[in-house]
Amino acid sequence: MKKxxxxxxxxxxxxxxxxxxxxxxxxxxxxxxxTKAEALKKYNAEIANSIKDAVRDSEVIITMLSDDRAINxxxxxxxxxxxxxxxxTVIDMSSVKPETAKNHGNNLKSxxxxxxxxxxxxxxxxxxEATLAIMVGGxxxxxxxxxxxxxxxxxxxxxxPIGTGQVAKLANQIVVGLTIGAVAEAxxxxxxxxxDPKKMIKALTGGWADSKILQTHGKRMIEKxxxxxxxxxxxxxxxxxxxxxxxxxxxxxxISTLVKxxxxxxVKSGYGNEDHSSLYKEIIKNKK
Numbered sequence: 001m002k003k004x005x006x007x008x009x010x011x012x013x014x015x016x017x018x019x020x021x022x023x024x025x026x027x028x029x030x031x032x033x034x035t036k037a038e039a040l041k042k043y044n045a046e047i048a049n050s051i052k053d054a055v056r057d058s059e060v061i062i063t064m065l066s067d068d069r070a071i072n073x074x075x076x077x078x079x080x081x082x083x084x085x086x087x088x089t090v091i092d093m094s095s096v097k098p099e100t101a102k103n104h105g106n107n108l109k110s111x112x113x114x115x116x117x118x119x120x121x122x123x124x125x126x127x128x129e130a131t132l133a134i135m136v137g138g139x140x141x142x143x144x145x146x147x148x149x150x151x152x153x154x155x156x157x158x159x160x161p162i163g164t165g166q167v168a169k170l171a172n173q174i175v176v177g178l179t180i181g182a183v184a185e186a187x188x189x190x191x192x193x194x195x196d197p198k199k200m201i202k203a204l205t206g207g208w209a210d211s212k213i214l215q216t217h218g219k220r221m222i223e224k225x226x227x228x229x230x231x232x233x234x235x236x237x238x239x240x241x242x243x244x245x246x247x248x249x250x251x252x253x254x255i256s257t258l259v260k261x262x263x264x265x266x267v268k269s270g271y272g273n274e275d276h277s278s279l280y281k282e283i284i285k286n287k288k
Contacts, residue, residue, distance in 0.1 A: 004025055004058060007074060029047060030049075065094045072100070098170070116136055120132040130154055183214050201215065229275050236272075
């Protein structure tokens with residue numbers, strides 16, 4: 001079987017790596033905070049003590065990091081670049097700017113290393129249940145060669161060349177961010193206008209307005225439970241990347257711009273580490 005390394009054992013990386021191990025793949029894991037990686041020992045993961053140790057002799061290196069800064073720190077690290085074997089494949093499952101993915105892909109390709117950008121959607125629940133939507137950019141042959149690995153984590157679709165996986169993820173985050181705002185307003189309207197928001201969600205189930213966000217994030221808003229499954233800071237990062245991508249494509253996205261500012265205000269108010277469904281707090285703060 002393929003020798004695989006996984007770098008980034010965080011909220012998403014931990015359950016994703018666990019599912020790869022459960023599928024029977026040998027896996028070496030690395031995290032800057034080693035105690036997080038050690039949680040996978042009981043699933044027979046090999047713990048790497050450095051980036052050099054993590055990538056050496058691996059045929060596939062998966063990265064799942066928080067943002068562009070974090071992935072740049074790894075991809076530009078001399079220990080990373082000097083120790084990857086020729087013809088290995090790097091699969092970056094982080095959510096970063098499309099331009100960042102293109103830059104890393106081109107750099108690795110020049111060193112005879114394959115690259116796929118493969119960001120995901122589905123949150124920690126999807127990661128735990130191996131039902132993630134995986135949006136992939138890269139070459140068809142490279143994608144096909146790793147489809148068995150993707151299947152351990154969810155459902156993968158090749159969108160186009162390197163960088164387009166990240167574009168698809170930005171499109172995903174437009175729908176997620178804006179829909180969370182719509183659900184928050186719908187719940188707030190019910191609360192103020194005398195309708196039971198729980199019964200509203202039940203009434204909408206199966207209709208055009210139904211969605212996972214209505215069912216999952218709506219419940220969190222009603223129960224005022226904003227334990228992070230997807231952090232507000234992460235959603236804001238994605239909204240900023242959406243606007244940057246739109247500007248570079250000579251587009252203006254007015255609704256996304258508004259929602260980005262709302263998430264920015266939410267983070268400034270101290271809710272950055274809460275679930276992104278806490279946008280509800282920004283919706284209700286200006287009661288009249």
